[in-house]
Amino acid sequence: MSSITQIKKHFVFIKYQKLIIAAMIIGFLSAFLAISLKRGTEHYEELLFDQASKNNLFLFIFPLIGLTIIAVLRYYLFNKKTNKGIKEIFETTEKRKNSLPIYKIPSHFINGLFTVIFGGSTGIEVSTVVASATIGSITQEKENILNRHKVELICAGVASGITALFFSPFAGFLFAYEVISKKASKTFILVTTISVSISILICLLLNEKPLFHVTIKEWHWKAFPYFILLGIISGMNAVYLTKTVLFIKDKFTSFKKSRTKIIISAVLISIGLFILPQLYGDGYHAIKENLANSNNIVLTIPIFFSIVSIVIFKPIITSLTLAGGGDGGVFAPSIFIGGFVGLLLAVVLNTFFNTNVIPLNFMIIGMGAMLSASIHAPFTAIFITCGLINDYSLLFPILVTCLVAKQVSKTIYPFTVYSFSNNKI
Structure with missing residues (x-):
């Protein structure tokens, strides 16, 4: 024995x-x-x-x-x-x-x-x-x-x-x-x-650096209700992203020839990039630029419509990229959209309600919230967001916003791009 x-x-x-x-x-x-x-x-x-x-x-x-x-x-x-x-x-x-x-x-x-x-x-x-x-x-x-x-x-x-x-x-x-x-x-x-x-x-x-170089100075408890609002809006936008990807990919299955898919998607992507160059690639170049200037942005009609257009058309261009045979997923698009959703909410609050929230913070928190809602993985999103800037000062507001965003997204639509594909396709 x-x-x-x-x-x-x-x-x-x-x-x-x-x-x-x-x-x-x-x-x-x-x-x-x-x-x-x-x-x-x-x-x-x-x-x-x-x-x-x-x-x-x-x-x-x-x-x-x-x-x-x-x-x-x-x-x-x-x-x-x-x-x-x-x-x-x-x-x-x-x-x-x-x-x-x-x-x-x-x-x-x-x-x-x-x-x-x-x-x-x-x-x-x-x-x-x-x-x-x-x-x-x-x-x-x-x-x-x-x-x-x-x-x-x-x-x-x-x-x-x-x-x-x-x-x-x-x-x-x-x-x-x-x-x-x-x-x-x-x-x-x-x-x-x-x-x-x-x-x-x-x-x-190898001396790898964080993707975004920013300095977080502070955040205020008075902004807490607005973080909740950001979570709700991010959750709704995540559902829009998910449904757009699934819808366009499904429609492209009707095209039998790869050549047709490539030409249609490439033409539509090109038009989108011509109108909104910020949508080029992963879009991190646009995020970096806006992070650097976020606290100085003043809301004007052109800026408002520019950001709204980015939020609306990014899921469409992403979906066309994937449907046309491109490789990738919704990670980078979620981070990109979340950053602009957070920026737009912050400048609107400051302009019309005199809240004095910090746009930089809202951009970063928005990235995490949108990612959390898109992949239904809030704790992953929290630490990815903190890793993006190598700073954990916003850990608590990111935590709360990510949990709210995920819950809103899952309540409206229980699937992600990944779980829907896994169960339905």
């Missing part, structure tokens, strides 16, 4: 030893992939957007180029398979025998890069998540002893990728829990903690 017990203990020891090694490898590779994609996208998006700003003709050419390259690569290099985003992860985790094929790593990396740098109005977050999940999926296939822990190792990859993108290990851990796993076993906690630790270490070694 004692020998059997010793064998079992030895087996458990070997298993956890391999899990730890696997988590370290996954953490390193996923973080490196995420940082490479992030830096490459930032660099080339800035270059191409600068060219488009100098010559508007490029706004009509770039979307067509980007979507065409993606279609050609899909046909000749990636097994003629379309990328389905996070749905691919759900399909894998729900079926024990399924795994994410290795080509999903270059497919999402390259397609995510080309989508954004050529003006596709989405972001690289979902591309990073699926590519990182694939690293975890492949790792578990290498050792029979790890086969029972596929979900946990996929979550380790996802957590590491999100950590590297948003400079927040809490965001990575919570996203893997709230969105992918939805349960926290001992193995999940072990491998995910190791992978995010490796990821944040690599971020520090």
Whole structure:
């Protein structure tokens, strides 16, 4: 009996030893992939957007180029398979025998890069998540002893990728829990903690910086009712984003030829970018500009209609990007829309009600609220938002606003883009 017990203990020891090694490898590779994609996208998006700003003709050419390259690569290099985003992860985790094929790593990396740098109005977050999940999926296939822990190792990859993108290990851990796993076993906690630790270490070694550089000076309790209002408005906007994406993608399924989808979506995206250049790519360039000047913005009729147009048309251009074959999801669009919703609410309150709220704070809190409502993951959204600025001064108002936004969104419409796809398509 004692020998059997010793064998079992030895087996458990070997298993956890391999899990730890696997988590370290996954953490390193996923973080490196995420940082490479992030830096490459930032660099080339800035270059191409600068060219488009100098010559508007490029706004009509770039979307067509980007979507065409993606279609050609899909046909000749990636097994003629379309990328389905996070749905691919759900399909894998729900079926024990399924795994994410290795080509999903270059497919999402390259397609995510080309989508954004050529003006596709989405972001690289979902591309990073699926590519990182694939690293975890492949790792578990290498050792029979790890086969029972596929979900946990996929979550380790996802957590590491999100950590590297948003400079927040809490965001990575919570996203893997709230969105992918939805349960926290001992193995999940072990491998995910190791992978995010490796990821944040690599971020520090490579001197990764927060996406937005701002200084939060203070926030006031008197603004608390307005934070609640921001949460309600964000929740409603998240439903609009979700339904727009689902509606337009559904309508595009009636087009049998990829060529037709590409041409229609590229033309409509180009028109949108010509009217509102702020919608180019992930839109973070517009967020950075407005964050820097937010506290000095005076509400005028042109500014009002500009921001309202951005909030209305961003979901449409994002949906067209995805329906036309672009790679991405609603992470970056949610952050983008939330920032402008917060800015608009703050300047309206200050102009018409003399509230003296701080627009910068409302922009940042709006980002978190909109993201929370869009993916129904409030705690992930809280730490992503704090990671975006590497400052936790607004933690409490972000917490409250995210919870309100998520509840409003879920009450109006119980699905997200990801959960609806997972259950209905």
